[in-house]
Amino acid sequence: MELRHLRYFCVVAEELNLTNAAERLHMSQPPLSRQIKQLEKEVGAELFERSSRGLRLTPTGQFFRQHALQILEKVDVTLEATRRMARSKRSLFGIGFVPSVFYGQLPLLVRDLRQKDNVELTLAELTTVQQIQALKAGRIDMGFGRLRIDDPDVEQEVLFDEPLIAALPCGHPLEGTTPSLEELARYPLILFPAKPRPSMADMVLGLFRRKALKVEVVQEANELQTALGLVASEVGITLVPEQVKRVQRDGISYVYLADPSLTSPVICSRRRGEPPSAVMQEADAILEVLVENRRSGRYP
Incomplete structure (x- = not known):
């Protein structure tokens, strides 16, 4: 699992629409859909319920989203602190x-x-x-x-x-x-x-x-x-x-x-x-x- 998979998932979880999420991520829909399915396979659980009305997070997906956001926030804070250190020596x-x-x-x-x-x-x-x-x-x-x-x-x-x-x-x-x-x-x-x-x-x-x-x-x-x-x-x-x-x-x-x-x-x-x-x-x-x-x- 890579950080990009978490970022893809969080955008899809926010949009609950693959087309809109793909536009935000500047990619086409089919590869995004494959990335999400690959992530679900690696996690070992369905993260989204799929129906004709669109996507909805499963209870497992809601739990995963909460922790994925925390991980990404920690990474962003760490990167910014590292860049600040590099600038300030x-x-x-x-x-x-x-x-x-x-x-x-x-x-x-x-x-x-x-x-x-x-x-x-x-x-x-x-x-x-x-x-x-x-x-x-x-x-x-x-x-x-x-x-x-x-x-x-x-x-x-x-x-x-x-x-x-x-x-x-x-x-x-x-x-x-x-x-x-x-x-x-x-x-x-x-x-x-x-x-x-x-x-x-x-x-x-x-x-x-x-x-x-x-x-x-x-x-x-x-x-x-x-x-x-x-x-x-x-x-x-x-x-x-x-x-x-x-x-x-x-x-x-x-x-x-x-x-x-x-x-x-x-x-x-x-x-x-x-x-x-x-x-x-x-x-x-x-x-x-x-x-x-x-x-x-x-x-x-």
Whole structure:
């Protein structure tokens, strides 16, 4: 199957008329009809219902069209980005991140890299597991997450361990205290992200399990901001990394925990054994300064 087959199919699916589709594609109708039949043979299913009244997409055809459009859009975006890079003589550098690391030092890394004349920077919000997959596929060059994942093709570096804090609705009985896990376990818990797993949700559950504490998970949210919104709505409480307290949101109070050893790592992932590019060396140099600022308590 070639990209042109997908493009032919999408035009026919839009027109639902072979004559009109052939005109748009600047080709005659018989070869277009043969290309569509060849595509259906390769897919192993009929994509169109053919009748005297014309063409209509089958349910399989509707599914195929949806995904074909996504593929073609991705190809077009990639081609345009490649052409833009060629014109600007810049190197493409991709960074993946989980949302909870974007409230501290990471935006400064992004800002500094964007100011470099030799870098075309792309950002992707990805779970740690998705970052590993994206690194191996070459879609990103550096990832920032919180899970340790053993993969022979990826190396991980713990930049620092960040204290966990509790996000409580304002007026909560634990507001203004430094609660223990035992105290927190008495209240409904909100977890994030709900999927994909494993994720920070599993890390938080593991903290309670290691102390043989049972918790009531009242809600799971896919997004950090959704979890905080649920806390503000008094649905429950949640545990978040310290830097999230920079999110000033009405109805939420943040408190430190009694046990300072309860932390979440900030982990940088890179492809293993790959000689660092000039851009990677610049990113590492910026990151080294930012991490030192974090560890020493200095924030620019």
